[in-house]
Amino acid sequence: MAMSGDSGKSVPKSCFDCQRSIESIYTGGRVAVSNDEQRLFTTCGEDIVVLDLASGDKLGELKGDTEIVTNFAVKPDGAHLVSASRSLQISVWNLETFKVERSFKAHEAPVIAMDIDATSTLVATGSADNTVKVWDIDRGYCTHNFKGHGGLVTAVKFHPQKDKLSLVTASDDGMIRVWDLTRRKCTAVLESHVSVVRSISFSPDDNGRHMVTAGRDSVINVWDWKRKALTRTIPTYEPIEAAGLLRGKAPASFGSQNAHIIYCAGERGVLRLWDMASGKEIFAQTKELNAKHTFVDVVYLPQMQQLVAATSDQNLLFYSATDRLERTRQIVGYNEEIISMAYVGAAHTHIAVATNTEQLRIYSTGDLNCELAYGHKDIILALDAHASGAIIATGSKDNTALIWAVDMDAPPMRRITCVAMAVGHTKSIGAVALAHGTESLLMATGSEDRTVKMWDLSPLRAVFEDPRRAASAVEGSGPVKLQTLYTFQAHDKDINSICIAPDNKVFATASQDRTAKLWDVATGKPLGTLSGHRRGVWSVAFSPADRVAVTASGDRTIKLWSLSDNACLKTFEGHTNSVLCAEFLSAGTQLVSTGSDGLVKLWNIKDSECVTTLDKHENKVWALAKQRGEAFIATGGADSTIHIWKDTTQDEIDRLHKEEAMVLEQQQALDNFLLVKDYRNAITLALSLNQPHRLLAILQDVMMAAENRHAAPSGDEAGDVGPGSSRAILGSPAIDEVIGTLAPDQLERLLSYVRSWNTNGRLAHIAQATLHCVLTQYTSQAILALPSAKDLVAAIHPYSERHFSRLDDLLTRSFIVDYTLHAMDAVNLDDGGLLDVDIADES
Template identity: 45%
Template structure:
């Protein structure tokens, strides 16, 4: 941010303003009935997150064991969870507090279901038993045995006035339990694999079951017999019945029919006719995806189906619009490999996360997107000068161009593929777009070549994802993998950095090699051009950062400070400073003129692979191996203003202190001296009062008012003054004053008060050390009688852990 003079402002401080971490790491996920909160497992914990803005309401802390499942009561008041510790916990969803905890089964609980009155919870375990519990009181009401394997699904069912419980197991059987009779009333056999889903028809007459045997069965609950079997042609992981009169746009045969949905290993939500078993509608498959669906959440109010995918994403599909994806929540990011700001106002972050997809994060809201297209892990990203286009390089040996319209309402309109660069024979590790136009792009690969791609023929208004730009030249650039490419601000030259320890400078026009920068002792991970000078900066595995001249290719400066590989580096503050990140998990801010590190930012626990700046340099984004994205805000001006204000306040306080001393306003003078941390002035005040004691004065310190002030010290002030006394006590000239004030403190406070002070033993041990060392050197200690009286007791006081403090008067 420029100063009034127009000169660039040196940056000295950044603060972490937002950390984007995991919301769901696999396992169970659900959404409350009011559709306001996402509840999902994070390892051993459960997070409750606002589904609209992404803010975590609270975290339900676990017991060091992974959560196996949980259930939300229909009234939304409670959550029941279980973990591998075999304990059930009941949580209050309003406060986030655990109301009770108790052991439930002899093996982990796999599934749960809560009855519609929110009174009972059924648990199915790996010990082959089904139990029913009273939620409010936490006791077991039913214990059902009969299954021969792990319980895999549960469903409460009300048959007229009788409560029934239906369970499925990996013994391939479905059992119906009568809660009144406390017995099994039916065993339904037809499936040949584990039962993964159960649901009751809207009229309560039929049971729908789904299994990994790739079929769904419809059962008559009155006759306890199989009615129909529907082939689904995929391993079913979840199944459910839609509410009556659900209408799907553009699907005429959906009107007036009862429908059910399935999800499984194909990763596609499909809706079927419950009577005929015919497919009514299938979601359009995402391109080049490998995930399956582990669960589907049905939101009745908004008419959404939410797919919980095996790659920990939560995808929202609108039933009414024909299963169009309208929202997605990214549950877990793998290692963050690269990231860039995109959009006209740089309101979004495009992120490569060790997967085939690119994640598009809206920084200001919880509306995120997943960009499908690559067939293998995306390694690198670069944006256009206006932030409207993105290029990505992948292990599938291709680079893809994307048009970004973050303001579009429809999800499919926000990201459109514009072309694919095909020609490299190995993974693409570096991509770059020009700074003034969108006429070309440059890619570098593990095949050690750089390619110049002509983009002038692309019609970006039509966005043909199959269009393949032509290469105007290809050069064998390095002897090892190419890690980084940077184009100069005038688009005339570009630089490449490689594992072969060199940086090479090339002409953009014809790809002619202009020069080689040698000096790094290990591979070069990043190169960047200066925005204002004929220089480039590089970072390397040799833990150094170097600035090079693009005129004679000599090394101008070397920066040392990182304790491991420096992975990213960039110029900042108009080339006056550098910002870097490394394998040591640190971000460092450097002054180019002095070679000094002026700030270190620490909020990562693993390698920081990705580092990017907004154009106005007000924010820096970083991402690393800890799967975290941190946003850092430049707070240099705020800190400068705060420092100036603090200095002004300090000057005013010091003036007030001088005025209090002149007026002999001891109370305010002592309190202010302590707050300003000025022990010398406090010592001078106490010594002056002690030396000017009026004859016949019976006070301890020479002033009764000071005695009273000491008696009213807060615990914090008392601790501070005792530390001052310990330091004063080391100088024989201050011995009398320090012992006097210590005596006044002991007379004013009980032994219990003193023992409650932080570090009291260390403070008093310090006083004892000096007293023993110097006591023998004093031929005669000239003191008033009360000081002599104190000295007789002081040895007992100075070791409070071995014996009691001196007897109180």
């Protein structure tokens, strides 16, 4: 991505936190929305993803059994979800905890169709074993087992009336059967379809008086439910995957006031509306140019009056059911491999993304909403964004480059407009770069044909100055055909990257031939070659502040080059695999790099130090984009995931300053406690501050004072007794009480101090006295519950553990003697200062 030229003063960065991840949420298959229209459920491989419908945030994930989910259904009351997978297991999920409550085997073949009745009690499953079963969801047993279909069961649907207890099923032989659950028998066989029936639905406004069925035989059939009779057949001239009825009358804009409007979608990849009474088509969407998708499912949201269409290329498209089926929102379910990215929009609030598809995708960084732009006929391999954020250039495998104008405040269908086309390369375009500012309106492209072309963008000046003019500029005439200023062969192998310097005077190319080269923008003449890498060079970028460039290579290194003499100034090593991208940060004082090792690294240029490593990707990180102002960077790669990283350096600095101030305050408080001999608070604070030396000094002072009082008791301090007293093991009852009321983490920390003190002969008596105080006030169970209890006690009492095979023996046997100063002559200190107790003298 070309640099913006912003070289203002910047604080060196040291910390980035992942603020948001854009992951795969839909890989094809079933889509559902909760009855309250607040949660969206999508199939993602062997898992089911739960999303907040309004914000697009992931609320949870129902982790599957490693087998692909074949179907699922959500209870109308929203309490549970029932799923089926290729493992032949049915799982009932609690939608509060996202955990499986029960699981059972359903059929002898995968479940293809599923529906839950209006009471949230029964679930019907249709299987590839030609049978239909009905299950009590909460109790997990089969209530009905229906046989009769001669093929795969492709659709099941309960009648909406709770007292009907009727189930309708269809199979791939076109047969529709009606089952009475009370009488446990088939009451009707409807023969009209001649191919796979994909959809069964009932009219919502008259208690299911009409039934609509549709399938791959390119017809919609309307049935009178009471008579079980066919009333109308509507030819659609396309295989249908989903159909249903809208609630309420159609708006006047659709040209029909009929109470029943049928929607359908299928092979054409457009939504169509039909008047049920007349059978006439009242509206059909116009398919977008170069769009290749079909619709595989449609979910109707009656409260929002929206239709959510799932496409064959794993996208979810939201359409208004009242405003001529205008698209209101898009959610991309699966991104393939992310190849290139750039921040766009007036405030850099969106990210343009190139993936292994022909669509240009522009994500809002605030939610999962994504705009899709169709124009290329093959995979987009590279993109670059103008500093204004309003112009995007894309290069594709279809040998063309396109210029797009972006206005994210415009209506959905007019936010991205293709304004120009560059045709001339004979092979894939793998690198594009736009000049900076609006004085030089240029675009450089590099191709697999090893040539570089410089394109004149001056015909687009009006669009550059005001992107809102884009739609009117191309209306009628279509995209502008760009002209080249010059063409030359630049390298001996594929060109991977192109970057134009901030002053628009020099541009650089990086190639698989292990070199990067510098060229004059005005003439295309060579200015120098950057040689030194041992493998292909994946990216090149210019510093926004100095006459230097950076290259990233497959030899696992990053090199910094002087533009004055083309000499290598520094080499950065640290990635364990190919370095795929490198950019300047912090006014050219830092670098950020991405690699095939899945790592993102931040470097200080001055000392060549790697400041931090961000490890969240699971595969190659191909793409790197930085926001204007560098508050955020975004990375994307072969794991189909985009991570948005927030610069939290200042937050970390503020946190450290706050902690330092707090420590200083606590240190002063500790000194104040010691000054007034408030040992209770002093000990607690010393443990909180993790200051073993201060705690040791406190215990030494108190025990020494207690020894002196024991030698000449004055009785001045009520409650304090000499070290020989059982009431004051550590010289003061108050200190004994503090030791006996420690939190588990504080107790564990104290025992670690005792372990350390016990290795010093001069301090062992304090260590043993403290241990005695602990063992007399805590149960063995309490000490054993500490995470590092065994290691701590074993280190403190190595000799004793040799005599007791179990740790609780060590803690509960009465070999512990009174370790006060008056009893020190009853023990021996070995050379290491460890206390050994003669077990034979225990009595």
